[in-house]
Amino acid sequence: MRIRITINALRTALVVAVLSQLLLPVHTQAQVRPVNDYGAIGLAQLLKRLNTTASVMMIGAHPDDEDSALIAYLARGENARTAYLSLTRGDGGQNIIGPELFESLGVIRTEELLQARRLDGAEQYFARAFDYGFSKTLDEAKSKWPQDVILCDVVRAIRSFRPLVVISRFSGTSADGHGQHQYAGFISPLAVKAAADPQQCTQSGEPWKVLKFYAGQGFSAGSTATLRLNTGAYDAALGRSYFEIAMEGRSQHKSQGEGRLELKGDLFSGLNLKENSVTGNAPELSPFSGIDISITGIPAITNNSEEPVKKKATELQAKIEAVTAKFQPLGKSAMLSDLVAAYKLAVECEWSTRQPRTKTMFRVVEANLAALIANAAGNSDRRTG
Numbered sequence: 001m002r003i004r005i006t007i008n009a010l011r012t013a014l015v016v017a018v019l020s021q022l023l024l025p026v027h028t029q030a031q032v033r034p035v036n037d038y039g040a041i042g043l044a045q046l047l048k049r050l051n052t053t054a055s056v057m058m059i060g061a062h063p064d065d066e067d068s069a070l071i072a073y074l075a076r077g078e079n080a081r082t083a084y085l086s087l088t089r090g091d092g093g094q095n096i097i098g099p100e101l102f103e104s105l106g107v108i109r110t111e112e113l114l115q116a117r118r119l120d121g122a123e124q125y126f127a128r129a130f131d132y133g134f135s136k137t138l139d140e141a142k143s144k145w146p147q148d149v150i151l152c153d154v155v156r157a158i159r160s161f162r163p164l165v166v167i168s169r170f171s172g173t174s175a176d177g178h179g180q181h182q183y184a185g186f187i188s189p190l191a192v193k194a195a196a197d198p199q200q201c202t203q204s205g206e207p208w209k210v211l212k213f214y215a216g217q218g219f220s221a222g223s224t225a226t227l228r229l230n231t232g233a234y235d236a237a238l239g240r241s242y243f244e245i246a247m248e249g250r251s252q253h254k255s256q257g258e259g260r261l262e263l264k265g266d267l268f269s270g271l272n273l274k275e276n277s278v279t280g281n282a283p284e285l286s287p288f289s290g291i292d293i294s295i296t297g298i299p300a301i302t303n304n305s306e307e308p309v310k311k312k313a314t315e316l317q318a319k320i321e322a323v324t325a326k327f328q329p330l331g332k333s334a335m336l337s338d339l340v341a342a343y344k345l346a347v348e349c350e351w352s353t354r355q356p357r358t359k360t361m362f363r364v365v366e367a368n369l370a371a372l373i374a375n376a377a378g379n380s381d382r383r384t385g
């Protein structure tokens with residue numbers, strides 16, 4: 001009898017232990033595994049990212065407002081550090097897959113966006129605007145969202161991510177439809193200006209000057225664009241077009257029923273250049289045209305004419321080109337010592353100047369090199385700077 005009780009007690013304890021494990025919160029990463037970021041292809045992508053200082057932030061109002069195809073093209077085609085800033089978490093929408101609404105739905109949509117970004121290769125930011133549901137006018141959105149709070153939220157995101165280029169998804173006019181879309185188009189150019197002004201949003205990080213500001217062609221196919229980019233271009237290394245990759249990410253917006261076909265062939269996204277502080281007459285072939293996005297371009301685009309940093313940047317550029325030339329898909333570990341040497345050079349570049357903007361850009365190069373070193377050593381989950 002005593003033995004039977006003991007066995008029953010053990011059984012009960014085992015059941016309780018298993019159940020308690022099931023009920024405990026589990027820390028997980030996004031469920032998708034982006035094949036483009038692993039192994040030799042992942043290493044090649046990181047090497048391309050290392051060879052450019054291009055960076056861009058897109059701003060919209062909701063999860064699903066982003067031009068996913070353009071984001072994938074910028075992140076994986078132009079190899080730019082790319083981010084999407086959503087003013088809201090989509091709390092006010094409908095839920096196709098479950099009963100959750102409002103804040104709970106906002107949590108689901110946050111995770112959906114993070115998974116989409118893992119696939120299209122960009123980063124995700126949010127402001128604190130609450131999605132109160134559909135509205136027709138900009139004035140209604142203005143009455144719900146305090147401008148000083150939302151402006152400085154967007155400024156904080158810009159100053160934190162430090163993009164060379166910002167793309168507003170919307171125009172700020174009634175052509176955008178939804179009042180919250182109009183608000184995103186209205187606040188974006190104000191935030192770009194405020195981000196560079198040390199007198200504005202003083203609690204939202206160090207000032208950062210964006211060099212080019214675009215407004216997207218919007219949801220209206222009839223509107224014009226000063227720059228058209230082929231997001232359907234095929235990437236030989238990835239084996240797919242940027243549009244196809246983007247639609248795999250887009251299909252993560254499951255609470256919105258956003259399953260999308262991964263179409264092949266030419267498909268275009270349009271942009272309109274609104275503000276440009278880049279000198280010269282370079283033709284508009286990409287959002288970064290006219291900006292020296294090489295490593296040696298860092299001192300120039302940060303208005304730094306100090307000779308020591310220019311000299312060090314030239315050394316770093318040469319080292320990075322040498323490492324890139326040594327890339328072999330089947331022999332990646334041979335790069336490790338060169339990558340470590342390049343990392344030390346990048347740190348020397350950072351410390352060769354006191355100018356904060358220049359230092360910041362070299363820190364990104366350091367982060368990219370750290371990600372490469374981790375990948376070459378067998379850890380593909382390390383993300384770029």
Ligand SMILES: [Zn+2]
Binds near residue numbers: 061064181
């Ligand atoms: Zn929207």
